[in-house]
Amino acid sequence: MTTPMTPTLERVLDRLSMMREGKFDLGWMYANADGWGTRAAPSSSGLTIGDINVGKYAIIPQRGSAHGSMAPRGSEVPRETPALGTYDVDDRGTVWADNCAELYEEAIARQWSSARDIPWARLEELPEDIERSVCQLCTQLTEVEFVAGDLPAKWLWRINHDFHEVKLFLASQIFDEARHMDVFRKRALANGGGLLQASPGSERLLRVILEAPNYTVASSLMHILAEGFVLTLFRHGEFLAPTVVEKTIFRLCMQDEARHVGYGTLHLKRFLQEHPDRTEEIHHILDVGEEAMLELSLESTAIEPRLILAGGGVDRMQEGMMKTGFLFQKQVREYLHRLKVAGLDRGERCRLPLELPQ
């Protein structure tokens, strides 16, 4: 079979001939002269992505590169480099957070395996109402967790490559959420129970998150409101855990979720610093999200399993109510504190009551 001669093949063969004759280009060796001679030094955690942000490589542009390619920030980009046509989220204020490099490294260092790192052999047979409650909790968490994978994935491919730290962090978050979805599914299916009922209230909140009109609004809703609430639920899961298996699952998930919340808080802070005129956009989406969250918090599939676990049985749910009264207040208080750190005062406008009537 003869390969058809095309202009591209012709160019490649010409180039090969020149190389055979000893005619090399070597222009790349002296490209990017002001970026040469860099010696980034490791910090106490090793050589991190933050440690290599030195000299010209540390400049995070207000507007991502106009060439619209995947060319690395700080490299020399040839004039003929083609734009890839997707990287239109290119405003620093809409994606950046000062802690994203740190959080990415932390995420990589704190990866865990749901197959290896959970002591599955220590599962114990539980009373049926307790097992059913654990399984319902796991059903709901399996259902909601991957929205924090799907949502970043929806925007990730559009974020300009000059903000690679953000992209790396979001990639780590997608993997965290994959693990959360898998570990809760595994727990539901590992101890004689199974998945129980999906949640319409969860789906309503998930829709608000997925349909958010832009990345920043979506992130505020997901990273700060939703994941902030879930972080407290993970802490509560650890608190209620009937065995060391659930204890370990929730402890490890808690760590991951706290990183996501940390990114969201400093991302919103940066956004409000660079775009104070867009504060109302954030308020508006949180108005919608808080109401959806409030409804979801009191949906029977969400609250009743926790009351059973807190009380110690289906016949002691009212006792469980007394023992979990603090939880909602804590969720709202921490949520408002994070918004305050970000520079958003939501005190008067918050749709979530600071306390639920006893």
Add this chain to the structure above:
Amino acid sequence: MTAPRFPSLAWFQRLADAMAAQTEKYRRLGPLDLTLVVRVVYADGRDQLFALEFDGARCVSVTSPATVAAIRGRHPVIIEGEYAAWKEMVESIQANQGADLTHTLNFLTLPDWPLRLVAVDEEQGQLDVDRFYRYQASLQAFFDEAAAVETRFAA
């Protein structure tokens, strides 16, 4: 060697030494960047502060600041509670070779009782407290080192 008394600089230093002796275990758990300040409140109202400065996979400094204003170190967060609660936690760790289900750091702090988390830096506030959640497995492993520390209690 005389058993250190809880709480004391020597006692917390023993935990820090145990951490330093297991670099691979703590590297695998992940790096920390936090100053956790243990505040022990006694029945007569006196209190003592012990600042544990974590950097990377090590507890690089154990000090006893005289006041909250004297706390140094990055991202300080206070974990405070009465002496009896701390004592019970340490005894549980020693009896079970690690905290049991109702004596983990998270269990004891979630309802803000018997232990409570307080951010030192007003501006960072919740962000610093969130670090306590981010490093939970490492911090629990650190306190679980108490299982191997022969301990004298003040009362």
